[in-house]
Amino acid sequence: MPTTIAPLHSFEFFTDSVYDARWSPVHPALFAAVDSESKLTLWNINVDTEAPVTVISVPTPDGHGLNKVRWHADGRKLAVGSSNGAVFVYDIGELGSPRIDEWTLLQRTLAELQATARLRETPSTN
Numbered sequence: 001m002p003t004t005i006a007p008l009h010s011f012e013f014f015t016d017s018v019y020d021a022r023w024s025p026v027h028p029a030l031f032a033a034v035d036s037e038s039k040l041t042l043w044n045i046n047v048d049t050e051a052p053v054t055v056i057s058v059p060t061p062d063g064h065g066l067n068k069v070r071w072h073a074d075g076r077k078l079a080v081g082s083s084n085g086a087v088f089v090y091d092i093g094e095l096g097s098p099r100i101d102e103w104t105l106l107q108r109t110l111a112e113l114q115a116t117a118r119l120r121e122t123p124s125t126n
Contacts, residue, residue: 017065019068029045041056042054076091
């Protein structure tokens, strides 16, 4: 019997195409996403799974969207690129530095997401 792979959670905050998303190399619960509306969105799923911790509107030339995001190895800086060749580098400071308990919090967050996903998969008995 093949294994069914289902998402734990869907981040449906975005109103247009998401072109890239990357986990922080040092913070277990932090990821960045870029979209066609030229927004850099940072999520810390230990803080909230329904809303990002910050959204940065990037002033791209000619209103081109962002299509790439890459983290620096220190997790405090990232670069985003647009389809017209512009690259922007951001220093997110302490937001990129994990607290000591982030791994423990992430385990709790993932357990909650798994429980919710199981509830969605369980057929109703009406």
